[in-house]
Amino acid sequence: DAKTTQPPSMDCAEGRAANLPCNHSTISGNEYVYWYRQIHSQGPQYIIHGLKNNETNEMASLIITEDRKSSTLILPHATLRDTAVYYCIVKDSGYALNFGKGTSLLVTP
Amino acid sequence: NAGVMQNPRHLVRRRGQEARLRCSPMKGHSHVYWYRQLPEEGLKFMVYLQKENIIDESGMPKERFSAEFPKEGPSILRIQQVVRGDSAAYFCASSKGTENTEAFFGQGTRLTVV
Numbered sequence: 001d002a003k004t005t006q007p008p009s010m011d012c013a014e015g016r017a018a019n020l021p022c023n024h025s026t027i028s029g030n031e032y033v034y035w036y037r038q039i040h041s042q043g044p045q046y047i048i049h050g051l052k053n054n055e056t057n058e059m060a061s062l063i064i065t066e067d068r069k070s071s072t073l074i075l076p077h078a079t080l081r082d083t084a085v086y087y088c089i090v091k092d093s094g095y096a097l098n099f100g101k102g103t104s105l106l107v108t109p
Numbered sequence: 110n111a112g113v114m115q116n117p118r119h120l121v122r123r124r125g126q127e128a129r130l131r132c133s134p135m136k137g138h139s140h141v142y143w144y145r146q147l148p149e150e151g152l153k154f155m156v157y158l159q160k161e162n163i164i165d166e167s168g169m170p171k172e173r174f175s176a177e178f179p180k181e182g183p184s185i186l187r188i189q190q191v192v193r194g195d196s197a198a199y200f201c202a203s204s205k206g207t208e209n210t211e212a213f214f215g216q217g218t219r220l221t222v223v
Contacts (some may be wrong), residue, residue, distance in 0.1 A: 004182035026176075043200050044152065051209070086153075093208030096135060096142045096165060099152040 003027065004088045006085075009104040012082075018075040020103050022088030023071045031092045033064060037084040044099075046089070047073065057068045078107045112134070113203050113215035114183075120223045123190045130186040130218045132202030140164075142186040142202045142212060143176055154201065158184060191222045 005023040012018040024033065034049040048055055048062045049070075055062045061074040075082055087102040114133040122128050134141050143155040157165040158178035169176065173191075178184040188195055198219050204212040 034211070038152075041198060044202075045218045046211045046213060049209075049211060062146075064208075077143060081206075089162075093206075095207065096154050096157045097202070098154055100153055 003031075003090045003098075004100055006086075006100065006103045008101065009106070011106050011108060014080060014107055014109050015077055016096045016105070017056055018078040018082065018105060019075075020073040020086050020088075020105065021070065022072070024088070024090045027068050027090050027102045031090045032043065033062065033068075033071050034083045034089045034092075034097060035060070035062065036087045036089065036103075037063075037082075038087070039081075039084040044085075051082075057095070077078075079107065080107050101105055110186070112211050113201055115199075115201050117218060118216065119221070121223060123223055124192055125190050128188040128191050128195070128220055128222075129200050130188075130201075130220070131183045131202030132186070132203075132215060134143045134184040134201075135213055138203035138205050138213075140207060140212075141178050142204075143184075143186050144200045146200065146217075147199070153163045155186075156159045156177035188220075190191050191220075193222045196220055196222045 035047040038044045050062045064071045068109045085102040085104050087099050089097050125188045139160050141158045146151045146152050154168040156169050156176045173189045175187045198217045202212040202214045
């Protein structure tokens with residue numbers, strides 16, 4: 001079973017920041033937080049991951065709370081092509097990614 | 110550097126036939142994962158392999174399904190005696206390792222059993 005809780009759906013206006021929350025209150029010290037997305041029926045796309053520090057790359061920023069019990073994925077300027085299902089996954093080394101239901105993000109014009 | 114390559118992209122099999130799905134990991138990646146996505150459902154982990162070894166097959170159906178990742182060549186997911194319920198998208202992912210490393214996915218094989 002997935003160890004994370006995400007809202008089932010969210011809307012965001014094009015050009016605005018999309019903030020996708022994730023709760024992982026039972027995360028252990030060795031587990032990383034990963035974010036993936038799946039656009040329509042394509043293969044999942046890696047976005048970002050982190051352990052306890054905030055991370056940023058060309059796609060997004062990942063903000064992890066100090067107690068590590070929750071995190072937020074930020075897409076700074078959402079476009080229509082960011083419409084997808086976003087998955088927050090906690091994973092320890094030696095294990096595979098375990099996808100939950102994710103958040104369906106709809107970016108509107 | 111090519112991404113994860115899966116073939117075929119689409120596969121049609123009649124009930125009772127065998128389906129072979131191939132996955133070539135990214136260069137330098139020795140860990141391979143297979144997932145299945147049934148229509149309108151989420152991604153379900155099936156099996157995790159490292160070169161010549163099955164590490165975790167907790168998501169594999171007990172019968173008819175098998176996977177291998179030989180020393181040379183692609184990883185193969187084999188489904189024997191396919192049934193209509195096997196119709197799904199099968200995705201493969203690969204990674205360099207498992208700690209602090211991302212896995213990259215292929216575009217999947219869409220299996221249709223008729």
